[in-house]
Amino acid sequence: MNSIQDKDYVCLDDFQKSANERLQSxxxxxxxDGCNEQFTLKENREAFKRYRLRPKLxxxxxNIDLSTTxxxxxxxxxxxLSPTAIQRLADYDEGEVATARxxxxxxxxxxxxxxxxxxIEEVAAVTPRGVRWMQVQFFKSRQQLENLIKRAEKAGYTALVVTVDQPVRGHKYKSTTDYNASLLTFTGHAKPVNVDLSDGEVDFDNSATWHDIKWLKSFTKLPLVLKGITTGDQAKNAVECGADAILVSNHGGRQLDYLPATIDALPEVVAAVKGSGVEVYMDGGVRHGTDVFKALARGARAVFIGRPIIWGLSCKGYEGAKQVLDILKDEVEKTMALIGCRNVNEIEPSMVVHQDYYRQQAL
Known part of the structure; x- marks a missing residue:
């Protein structure tokens, strides 16, 4: 098991509490924050609590082996790690470089x-043997998108994560009073450096369609991971357009409120792509080792986290980000042992059931 040294942080929520004290509001x-009433933001976490574990004793x-492909x-x-923007807001000195390390x-x-x-090149330089993926979105300037992809290919990134659920910016109630919440205006160290912000804004293309995924597939040899899928129909479209993998995601509750929690949406997507060879991952609300196990049992090949890394960066830079991952890895390993799984191939869907299972048994 991993040795966790800093006793001030015993779980991932401890980092968020500390970050709230350290960062400017x-x-x-x-x-x-999430969008509007922040229902989906909260539901991502609450939904995990509705699932129960059924161990093998x-x-x-x-000997626990967590490795996979x-x-x-x-x-x-x-x-x-999910793509998370402008990380130097959390860690002025290193930002994404610390996260990559x-x-x-x-x-x-x-x-x-x-x-x-x-x-792109700075992050690649500090992790020459690390696995790096590049997230992209459709810009109105296709030339800018093409340049971004070419740089990622040259720097050794091995997949493109294509965000497909943000044709426009989600509405956040605080955005009228908090300029950082606007996601449009960037200044100083909080300015993205890989895209052209000559007008001070991110010029996304809200006319993109599934045909653009096919164009992207023809433009690059990198595998495509479509991020933002939450239904079976969307998943089938992704397969038809040549996606290599799907990241079940509701954008952390930041774009459209009242989307389902991703742990709830996951099985529908997994069922829709069965037999296609398309891998399915999930992000949203993962804070505990048991959350990771529940997602794997419900069909995810891997899970992704975003905000917890930001809270770690905010607290202690690289060391904080690493400790977040160490704590979570330790929890996953202990969960696997207590449930009776020596490796991920031994995880069975029957090991996780919805709480209603027990209510039905009591009838």
Whole structure:
């Protein structure tokens, strides 16, 4: 088991509490808030609590192996990092460079946001042997998108994560009083460095369709991971357009409120792509090792986290980000042992049931 040294932080929520004290309120709110009533933001976490675990007992769990593969690449455990923008708001000195180093240190995948505050090349330079993916969106300038992809390919990024659920910016009630929540105006160290912001704004293309996914597939040889899928129909469209993987995501509750929690939406997507060879991942609300296990049992090949890394960066930079991952990895390992799984291939869907299962049994 991993050795967790800093006793001030015993779980991922401790980092969020500390970050709330350390960051300016505008910066904290930018990362923490969801859209409108923030129902989906809260539901992502609450939904995990409605699932119960059913362990297998008296099994030899003296050796736990968390390793798996995603898109053919071996990783040390099935937890990866979601793309999160402007990380130097959380860690002025290093930002995404610290995150990439932390991910590489525990054998995870770093997904770099197209709105990062460190360059594609800087992040690649500090993790020469790490697994790095690049997140992109459709810009009105296709030339800008093409340049971004070419740079990522040259720098050794091995997949493109295409955000498909943000044709326009989600409405946040605080955005009228908090400029950082607008997601449009960037200044100083909080300015993305890989895209052209000559007008001070991010010029996304709200006319993009599934045909643009096919165009993207023809433009690059990198595998495509479509991020933002929450229904079976969307998943089938993704398969038809050549997606290599799907990241079940509701954008952390930041874009459209009253979307389902991703842990609830996950099985529908998994069922829709069955037999296609398309891998399915999930992000949203993951804070505990049991959350990771529940997602894996419900069909995810891997889970992704976003905000917890930001809270770690806010507290202690690289060391904070790494400690977040160390704590979560330790929890996943203990959960696997207590449930009776020596590796991810031994995880069975029957090991996780909705709480209604027990209510029905009582009738």
């Amino acid at each position: 505008s910066s904290f709110n930018y990362f923490a 008296l099994r030899d769990v003296s 995603i898109l053919g690449e071996r990783i040390s455990w099935p937890v990866c 932390a991910a590489a240190s525990v054998g995870s995948v770093m997904t770099l946001s197209c709105l990062s505050t460190r360059t």
